[in-house]
Amino acid sequence: MAYENIIVETKGHVGLITLNRPKALNALSQALIAELGKALDGFEADDDIGAIVLTGSEKAFAAGADIKEMASKTFTQCYLEDFITKGWEAVSKVRKPVIAAVAGYALGGGCEVAMMCDFILAADTAKFGQPEITLGVIPGAGGTQRLTRLVGKSKAMEMILTGRMMDAQEAERSGLVSRIVPAGELLEEALKVAERIASMGRPSVLAAKEAVERAYESTLAEGVRFERRLFHALFSTDDQKEGMAAFAEKRQPNFKNR
Numbered sequence: 001m002a003y004e005n006i007i008v009e010t011k012g013h014v015g016l017i018t019l020n021r022p023k024a025l026n027a028l029s030q031a032l033i034a035e036l037g038k039a040l041d042g043f044e045a046d047d048d049i050g051a052i053v054l055t056g057s058e059k060a061f062a063a064g065a066d067i068k069e070m071a072s073k074t075f076t077q078c079y080l081e082d083f084i085t086k087g088w089e090a091v092s093k094v095r096k097p098v099i100a101a102v103a104g105y106a107l108g109g110g111c112e113v114a115m116m117c118d119f120i121l122a123a124d125t126a127k128f129g130q131p132e133i134t135l136g137v138i139p140g141a142g143g144t145q146r147l148t149r150l151v152g153k154s155k156a157m158e159m160i161l162t163g164r165m166m167d168a169q170e171a172e173r174s175g176l177v178s179r180i181v182p183a184g185e186l187l188e189e190a191l192k193v194a195e196r197i198a199s200m201g202r203p204s205v206l207a208a209k210e211a212v213e214r215a216y217e218s219t220l221a222e223g224v225r226f227e228r229r230l231f232h233a234l235f236s237t238d239d240q241k242e243g244m245a246a247f248a249e250k251r252q253p254n255f256k257n258r
């Protein structure tokens with residue numbers, strides 16, 4: 001399919017999606033979100049792809065939902081369209097790991113989409129924020145929930161109530177991003193990390209992602225029980241036999257994703 005708002009490429013076993021609306025700092029229009037969902041579905045269905053990188057430009061990962069597109073919406077329209085939920089959730093529903101490689105602005109919906117990814121690698125130029133309050137609304141794609149879980153109530157509350165941005169250093173200190181890399185090396189590093197993930201056995205990668213996600217949605221006892229069930233189940237895979245045999249034989253494993 002031809003995309004107008006994103007660029008979709010395959011790099012080895014990694015699916016790379018680049019948000020590409022430079023004139024609007026990658027503002028997340030409904031057309032862009034629909035394309036993003038299609039591209040993610042395509043990579044999800046592609047057996048050769050083991051991980052996905054989502055990135056933007058040097059200046060902006062994404063400056064939020066498209067303000068011009070939503071400015072005149074009424075409550076009824078928002079409600080009937082299930083505005084923001086529809087389409088946007090595609091990112092958080094992907095089973096394969098998705099890495100957000102963020103340079104420049106990740107604001108509003110841009111920050112929310114980055115937080116829907118499994119982790120964020122930030123360029124030293126990255127700036128994160130939830131400025132919706134300055135527009136007379138609040139975050140609408142999970143920002144009040146995901147930012148609070150990631151950085152804690154105090155910092156999330158301050159950012160969401162004032163709309164102030166945090167830079168890459170503060171984002172790393174507070175746990176929003178996994179690591180900072182120099183802007184010029186961001187994409188290369190993200191692809192390297194994604195390729196490493198893609199080289200692992202697929203069953204254990206999907207299980208690991210599912211188990212970590214469960215930490216957000218259950219008690220500790222429930223989460224640990226869930227983890228144990230998956231851990232035991234992985235002993236039924238060829239990849240477990242291969243991974244452990246390779247260790248004993250002092251060689252690299254050759255996972256077959258089964």
Ligand code: CAA
Pocket residue numbers: 023024025027028063064065066067068069084105107108109110112131132135138139140141143
């Ligand atoms: N929606 C639509 N267009 C946007 C946009 C957005 N979110 N962000 C930037 N643009 C457009 C600008 O209107 C401008 O277009 P024109 O040249 O046609 O005027 C172009 O992108 C370049 O932007 P600026 O000239 O403003 O660039 P700057 O470098 O001076 O400022 C910025 C950069 C600080 C990111 C500023 O653009 C900005 O504040 N953007 C809006 C950020 C924002 O409020 N995001 C939240 C949106 S609401 C939301 O996301 C709801 C939700 O929870 C899902």
